[in-house]
Amino acid sequence: MTDPQIHKGLAGVLVDTTRISKVNPETNSLLYRGYPVQELAARCSFEEVAYLLWNGELPTEAQLAEFTDGERAQRALTPELKAVIDALPVTCHPMDVCRTAASVLGASHELAEDSSVQANMDKAVGLFAAMPAVVAYDQRRRRGEDVVEPRDDLGYSANFLWMTFGEEAAPEVVEAFNVSMILYAEHSFNASTFTGRVITSTLSDLHSAVTGAIGALKGPLHGGANEAVMHTFAEITESAADGDVAAHAAAWLDEALAEKKKIMGFGHRVYKNGDSRVPTMKASLDNMVKYYDRPDMGELYTALETAMGERKNILPNLDYPAGPVYHLMGFDTPTFTPLFVAARITGWTAHIMEQLEANSLIRPLSEYNGAEERHLP
Numbered sequence: 082m083t084d085p086q087i088h089k090g091l092a093g094v095l096v097d098t099t100r101i102s103k104v105n106p107e108t109n110s111l112l113y114r115g116y117p118v119q120e121l122a123a124r125c126s127f128e129e130v131a132y133l134l135w136n137g138e139l140p141t142e143a144q145l146a147e148f149t150d151g152e153r154a155q156r157a158l159t160p161e162l163k164a165v166i167d168a169l170p171v172t173c174h175p176m177d178v179c180r181t182a183a184s185v186l187g188a189s190h191e192l193a194e195d196s197s198v199q200a201n202m203d204k205a206v207g208l209f210a211a212m213p214a215v216v217a218y219d220q221r222r223r224r225g226e227d228v229v230e231p232r233d234d235l236g237y238s239a240n241f242l243w244m245t246f247g248e249e250a251a252p253e254v255v256e257a258f259n260v261s262m263i264l265y266a267e268h269s270f271n272a273s274t275f276t277g278r279v280i281t282s283t284l285s286d287l288h289s290a291v292t293g294a295i296g297a298l299k300g301p302l303h304g305g306a307n308e309a310v311m312h313t314f315a316e317i318t319e320s321a322a323d324g325d326v327a328a329h330a331a332a333w334l335d336e337a338l339a340e341k342k343k344i345m346g347f348g349h350r351v352y353k354n355g356d357s358r359v360p361t362m363k364a365s366l367d368n369m370v371k372y373y374d375r376p377d378m379g380e381l382y383t384a385l386e387t388a389m390g391e392r393k394n395i396l397p398n399l400d401y402p403a404g405p406v407y408h409l410m411g412f413d414t415p416t417f418t419p420l421f422v423a424a425r426i427t428g429w430t431a432h433i434m435e436q437l438e439a440n441s442l443i444r445p446l447s448e449y450n451g452a453e454e455r456h457l458p
């Protein structure tokens with residue numbers, strides 16, 4: 082008998098079709114509903130991209146106006162949700178706050194048990210609208226700052242920064258943030274999206290699927306890597322007492338690799354010749370380095386990237402440039418992955434709705450290799 086073929090980590094396994102995005106490692110490209118993500122990042126607002134992911138087409142002016150009105154009307158947190166967040170310890174991870182908030186929003190949704198297309202679209206827009214306020218509220222409460230209520234005269238990204246920092250961000254910063262949201266929005270059958278699709282395949286509800294997806298994104302092998310990149314940068318900077326950060330980056334890396342550590346922000350399951358989103362995000366990092374006058378951050382980025390290339394020939398993924406961008410903007414490091422959540426809600430919910438269009442319970446097989454059959458004495 083031949084040994085059964087085991088696909089550890091489902092690597093290389095095609096499990097379904099999708100019309101939402103195409104990740105192409107051969108051409109190093111990423112399409113959302115057919116559009117190259119770089120074009121969308123250069124020319125569109127995140128609201129337009131969210132609409133595209135959900136509806137398959139970019140909105141007309143009238144459709145966008147209706148859509149943004151709906152989003153702006155649902156931005157504020159309810160007193161009930163604020164109370165639940167306040168009950169969580171400030172020592173808990175902000176991803177736990179996002180996960181809890183998604184669950185509370187589901188439990189209190191008037192259409193909680195309705196999984197029709199219209200109800201799911203309403204739920205998706207509601208989560209998209211409210212998650213920035215959750216993230217901003219949580220960072221402020223940890224810092225002992227008062228809540229800043231949303232403004233409906235600002236677009237998604239400008240309002241997100243307003244609620245977090247209590248002042249209007251410069252256009253350059255809003256632009257870089259908007260680009261990051263678009264790049265983080267969607268990436269086919271990644272671990273968190275697949276989690277969402279697995280939960281949906283049991284005919285559970287949209288908020289349950291998003292709550293599970295948030296749990297999957299938290300891990301450092303997935304979304305948690307953007308936070309981990311900043312821990313790496315902090316370690317390297319601390320160890321470079323003489324100020325020669327670039328030299329210390331190589332030494333830090335040699336030690337980490339000798340200890341068989343994974344270097345967060347590098348490598349990818351699908352892309353082996355570079356992540357399609359990195360050049361666009363790196364351009365935003367360059368802009369932020371210039372805007373905040375922090376050339377040291379750019380130098381450290383390049384030093385570690387170069388050293389990793391020389392030693393392992395492993396290239397950065399999107400989390401590598403995104404981490405320092407969020408740091409320069411003033412976000413606390415543990416808040417980085419919640420920013421990824423806010424963006425990916427669009428992709429997750431598009432996949433949840435696509436899964437329901439042609440559902441089949443996701444239930445793979447396993448090869449048993451435990452004890453032989455035995456009996457109680």
Ligand SMILES: CC(=O)SCCNC(=O)CCNC(=O)[C@H](O)C(C)(C)COP(=O)(O)OP(=O)(O)OC[C@H]1O[C@@H](n2cnc3c(N)ncnc32)[C@H](O)[C@@H]1OP(=O)(O)O
Nearest residue numbers: 301302303304306342343344345346347348349350398399
């Ligand atoms: C937005 C995102 O979610 S992108 C992903 C974010 N995650 C990270 O940045 C975490 C760091 N990266 C990794 O752990 C991996 O590259 C993953 C999990 C993303 C992809 O991993 P896989 O496709 O499973 O590749 P795998 O882990 O088998 O790596 C293949 C080889 O490259 C090495 N490798 C891959 N990535 C790294 C890394 N970041 N640091 C060190 N070595 C690495 C592995 O050790 C392995 O070497 P070996 O063959 O000598 O054992």
Ligand SMILES: O=C([O-])CC(=O)C(=O)O
Nearest residue numbers: 267268270271272350351
């Ligand atoms: O595709 C993946 O495996 C991880 C990733 O880059 C993403 O989810 O954006």
